[in-house]
Amino acid sequence: MKSIKAIIIGIFIWIVGVSFFTLSFYLPILENVEFQANLTLAITIIPNVWLGMYLYYHWGSNMHGLKVGAIVLLTLILLDALITVPYLIIPFGGSYREFFSAGSFWLIAGECIAAIYLYWRLNIKPQLS
Numbered sequence: 142m143k144s145i146k147a148i149i150i151g152i153f154i155w156i157v158g159v160s161f162f163t164l165s166f167y168l169p170i171l172e173n174v175e176f177q178a179n180l181t182l183a184i185t186i187i188p189n190v191w192l193g194m195y196l197y198y199h200w201g202s203n204m205h206g207l208k209v210g211a212i213v214l215l216t217l218i219l220l221d222a223l224i225t226v227p228y229l230i231i232p233f234g235g236s237y238r239e240f241f242s243a244g245s246f247w248l249i250a251g252e253c254i255a256a257i258y259l260y261w262r263l264n265i266k267p268q269l270s
Contacts, residue, residue: 143202147209150193151216154186154253158217159225161185179245186249187256194260203269206261210254217253 165181166174190213197209226240240246 143204144212146197146200146202147204147212148216150197150209151213152220153196154189154193154213155217155220157189158182158186159229161189163229179249183245183249183252186253190253190256191260194257194264198261198265203265206258206265207254209261210257213257214250214254217250 162178162182165178169177171177171180193213194209202209221240222237226235226237230236230240
């Protein structure tokens with residue numbers, strides 16, 4: 142049950158993240174809109190993840206932050222593979238290889254895991270001790 146909750150939170154985080162990523166293309170501030178979209182996602186992922194973790198742990202779970210992070214990240218990667226790449230990347234000349242080998246993808250993935258672990262470490266672990 143804890144894993145299903147983490148998957149649901151992962152879906153929530155993905156929806157909000159993709160929304161910010163996509164909307165940033167329609168509000169071009171920088172010349173390089175792809176960089177702008179990645180920067181927007183990198184900035185908005187932290188409050189997005191913290192809100193998701195608040196909801197997850199508010200449901201009464203106390204799973205270790207790294208386990209939750211792994212489940213959420215796998216959910217995000219699966220949704221990217223099934224929806225983001227075929228519908229938002231490939232039509233504009235991208236590919237699975239370019240998307241999943243991009244350094245920005247892995248930096249944002251690491252940021253996501255770090256934010257989840259940090260939330261757990263600061264807000265949940267002290268309550269367990």
